[in-house]
Amino acid sequence: MKNGPYQFSDIQFINNLHFAYDINAETLLFISQEIKQLLGIGDGDISSAALIQRVHEDDLPLLLEQLKQLKEGNFNGQIQFRARGPENYRWFRMLPLLARSGAQTLLLGNINDITDEIAQVEMIAKYTHKKNSILHMLGHDLRGPINIAQTVLQLMKHDASSELMQQRAQHVSETLTESLKMINSLLSREFMETTDITLYKKRINIVKKIAEYIEEYRRSTTTKRTFTFFSNKDEIYLMLDEAKFMQVMNNLMSNALKFTHPGDTVTVTITQEPEMVRFSFTDTGIGIPEDQLPRIFDKFTSAGRNGLNGEPTTGLGLSVVKDIVSWHGGKIWCQSEVNKGTTFIINIPINISTA
Template identity: 40%
Template sequence: MANVDKFNAKKNATLEILSHDLAGPFIMLQQLAEYMGEQVGSLRNENLNEMIRIMQTTCKESVDLIRDFVDQEFLDSANVELKLERVDMVERMQQMMESYKQSEAVVAKNFTLLAPQEPVYVTLDVNKFMQVLNNLVSNALKFTPDGGHITLTIAQGPSTVRFTVADDGIGIPQAQQAGLFDRFTKARRPGLRGEKTTGLGMSIIKTIVGLHRGRIWFESEENKGSTFYIDLPLNMASQSNGQQA
């Protein structure tokens, strides 16, 4: 066991170094491209502006891909531990949704939270799990047209709590649904406004849910929207030490 921990620690340190060394040049090139764009803007050369824009976009996508890959490797590592605490998820989701509702006019979407009046306490790593919910909402934003609706729901059962993120957007084609949670899934596609994706996001989401001894699934129909469901145990502290089985 000590050798496994030592190997994982070495692997994680190597990933950190590689992430920094690989992403660093792309970040520098992106900054240089931004500076060049400012300097040549007055020339009104559309071809030149387009080439600089491509440089900026390519650098940003490369950095995102590197960081997403490293994030996935960290989550897959055997020594990933959750920082468990007992949290009122109704309160946390209200705070999150308040931020989204303040941006309704900007993003041209309508946000709704359906939650009980009383608190719903769940033992979890709140930072990691809020990342899951935010990523699901972010994906809903990408694939929901202007004027669409995004609804979050939290409902408590006897021993579990269910979270749902639903939208009335363009939905997921049937042919892409089976591999949606795979790493580097072929289901990746640009958003309605051309937002890029690496295809790693859903894999990371599933890994975090799995670390919480939960399960995630979805229902979707083209042109009618998608709904993602997450079931978590109310108290996983007594079930595990926070490590993935």
């Protein structure tokens, strides 16, 4: 470490250094010619105030907060922000670091123009969103009406006066059941085959979403289980890829239905804690043998079992669940006891800025 104060001549030729700022003197010591050209500023504009004015107003508060944390020693990472150039705003990624010499503290940094990179990510996100919208339509907008139609058909079969009408109602019911199986198969295949994919996250009231999901099963006359739902708050917001996260719910519900008997109970609980949201998915079914628990999240696991009614297993369902939870920065584990039931627990971290 240098013993005396840093001078302009000491820093201007450091490799990959794009700026240097004396924190104590509040003076911009150096900014590279490359950055000047990107921002469209001349030598007469070389001041920290002039640079700050070019930062996009939506990004400025977070940028200043991250720099404040850096000075306090509580930040270590990259900072992304938009700044106004000669023609329009451009995206930049800054890698800052502190250099101290005696009483002098410098903020040094490397800055890269990532405008094209951000544009590519946004384009991918746009098409991912379109695909997810179709999956959401299949998983929710179509499945819900089909379940309602199933309920109506059950009533028609019960009230039908002739055997012919009962047979016709049964035929339509079987067709709807096959349609649901096709939808579920398509959704499962999609999430099994796309493990390397961009998430399209948005702010979701997950309590409302799961409550609606459970209500669909409550209305169904074919599941013959009791479904309960609890939350410690009426509204809990998370940044999630909705289509993928609901596939977690679909896979866990499918598991619960496969390994419970008619009359058993499936309970979903959401609990918001200071730094995370906890989901628990509990059933009163046959449970999982203790020696199989360590392997249930493995792909093509030998712990996979056919359902109580012979439903087949791919050995992929829970591995997909674990992948999706991991994509959201979360963790999942399982607690189970044979003949007493199973609980899957998911922790998803809260993004403070969106909670």
